Amino acid sequence: MKDKLVITAALCGGATRKEQNPNVPYTPEEFAREARRAEEAGAAVVHVHFRDPATGLPSVDRTIIREVIQAIRENSGVLLNLSTGYLGPFLSNEARKTPIEEHSSDLASLNPGTMNFCLVNHSTGDIILDGTFENPFSMTIEYGRMMKEKGIKPELECFCPSHLQNALFFARHYDFLVPPLHFSFVMGVTGGVPFSLDILGAFVHALPPGATWQGIGVGPFCFPVAMAAAILGGHIRVGLEDNIYVDYVTKTLSQGNWDQVEKAVQIARLAGREVASPEEARHILNLPSRQAAPGPAGQ
Numbered sequence: 001m002k003d004k005l006v007i008t009a010a011l012c013g014g015a016t017r018k019e020q021n022p023n024v025p026y027t028p029e030e031f032a033r034e035a036r037r038a039e040e041a042g043a044a045v046v047h048v049h050f051r052d053p054a055t056g057l058p059s060v061d062r063t064i065i066r067e068v069i070q071a072i073r074e075n076s077g078v079l080l081n082l083s084t085g086y087l088g089p090f091l092s093n094e095a096r097k098t099p100i101e102e103h104s105s106d107l108a109s110l111n112p113g114t115m116n117f118c119l120v121n122h123s124t125g126d127i128i129l130d131g132t133f134e135n136p137f138s139m140t141i142e143y144g145r146m147m148k149e150k151g152i153k154p155e156l157e158c159f160c161p162s163h164l165q166n167a168l169f170f171a172r173h174y175d176f177l178v179p180p181l182h183f184s185f186v187m188g189v190t191g192g193v194p195f196s197l198d199i200l201g202a203f204v205h206a207l208p209p210g211a212t213w214q215g216i217g218v219g220p221f222c223f224p225v226a227m228a229a230a231i232l233g234g235h236i237r238v239g240l241e242d243n244i245y246v247d248y249v250t251k252t253l254s255q256g257n258w259d260q261v262e263k264a265v266q267i268a269r270l271a272g273r274e275v276a277s278p279e280e281a282r283h284i285l286n287l288p289s290r291q292a293a294p295g296p297a298g299q
Contacts, residue, residue, distance in 0.1 A: 004276040005268040006235040006284055008045040008081065008214060009038035009257040013241025014058045014088040021244040023256045027053040028064075032071035034257050038239075039076045041261035044281035045107070046072065047081040047241065050099065058088030060098035069103055077278050079287070081107040084143050085157055086117065086133055093134055097143055100152060106287055109184070110144055110154035111135040112170060113163035116191030133159075133191075137166075144176035153287050156183045159192035161199075164206050171208065180210035180286050184237065187225055188218030195221040200228055212285055220248045226264055230271035235284075236264045 011034050012024050025031045035046045050068055052059040072080065082099040100108050114136065119129035147154050154177060158164045164183065171177040185203045187195040195217055207213060214235035217225025222243035226236045238260040246254040246263060254260050268275050276284055 001276075001280060001283060003273055004280055004284060005230060005271075005273040006045060006214070006276045006281040007043045007261055007264045007268070008047055008235070008237040008239070009034070009043040009078075009261050010047040010216075010237055010239035010241035011035065011038070011257055012049055012051060012239075014049050014083070014086045016240055016244060017056055021240060021253050023254060024056075024240050024244075026051040026056045028067040028071035031068045032075040034240075035072045035076040035078055037256055037258035038261050039078045039278070041258040042265040042275045043078060043257075043261045044276050044278045045079040045081050046076075046257075047083065047109070047237065047239070048072070048099075049083045049087060049241065058091055060087065060091060060095045062098065062102050065099055065102045069105075079106040079278050079281055079285075081105060081109065081155060082152075083109050085109045085111050093139060097146060100143070100146055100150065104150040105152055106282070107153045107155050107182070107285070108147055109157045110140060110147065111157050111163070112140050112166040113158075113160070115159050115163075115189075118190040120190045137170075140166075140170065141174060141176065144170065144174070148176045148178065151288055153182060153285060156181060157186060158183055158203065159186045159189055161193075161202055161206065164203060168206075168208060179208065180212065181208060182285055183207065183211060183213040184216050185213060185234075186216045186218065188221035195225050195228075197228060200225070200232070204232055204234070216242060218242050222248070222260070223263060223267065226267050227271070230268050230273060236267065238264045 025034045082105045084096045117131045117133035156167045215225040215229030216237045239257045246259045
């Protein structure tokens with residue numbers, strides 16, 4: 001079981017839009033379709049940001065959250081990972097906890113450090129979006145405690161090695177992180193780190209005993225990071241949040257999250273690893289059974 005590979009499909013994120021790829025989901029029906037097709041292709045987990053169906057803008061409207069989650073649950077058996085991370089430029093830090101206030105998901109992203117989060121033209125050096133992704137320690141502690149209370153497994157999103165060290169600090173001094181920990185190593189965001197085997201190796205070597213991790217590559221790094229993660233014993237995240245192309249060389253747009261998942265399955269097999277089902281992923285990631293998790297029935 002420990003050698004099986006968990007694939008997560010990040011369905012839409014807080015930034016990608018239909019203007020970039022028409023298959024980015026906005027409506028509950030589109031989320032349900034994407035989750036179902038991603039599961040059929042081999043995904044065990046879906047990572048979800050919510051959108052206003054009319055405008056496509058990021059949303060934490062509680063009705064939208066409930067409708068999307070219900071649609072996914074009714075149409076697939078995937079594990080659910082909700083975002084408390086970057087939800088778009090128009091939502092406050094306080095709003096970021098709304099998804100986990102509303103729902104006791106299997107996992108949720110938890111960010112252990114602040115960083116520059118920028119969009120740049122790498123050819124010219126022009127700064128297109130100059131942003132700061134704020135994650136003060138007090139907010140990480142608040143969100144982490146809420147996750148523990150609700151039986152949600154934190155997925156510790158690390159955009160640079162210092163974020164991993166922050167997570168280890170929290171694990172030493174606070175009780176909201178229960179070992180074994182689960183990490184995501186994000187590579188390719190300007191303000192964070194680019195992808196290289198040396199940098200990924202630095203992340204992996206700093207992991208605490210028993211921890212699990214997945215690689216996340218943004219844009220052209222999506223599948224290179226996936227290949228490295230599969231070889232090094234990690235897990236894989238792909239999807240329209242991180243990457244709009246199924247083939248970056250030819251600039252072939254993904255037809256949905258599912259074709260990126262199919263490519264991740266091929267990568268896993270080339271690395272000699274089998275892909276985990278949702279229930280196998282629950283075991284691998286050390287999650288409680290859904291029936292045992294705190295919260296109202298059905299959540």
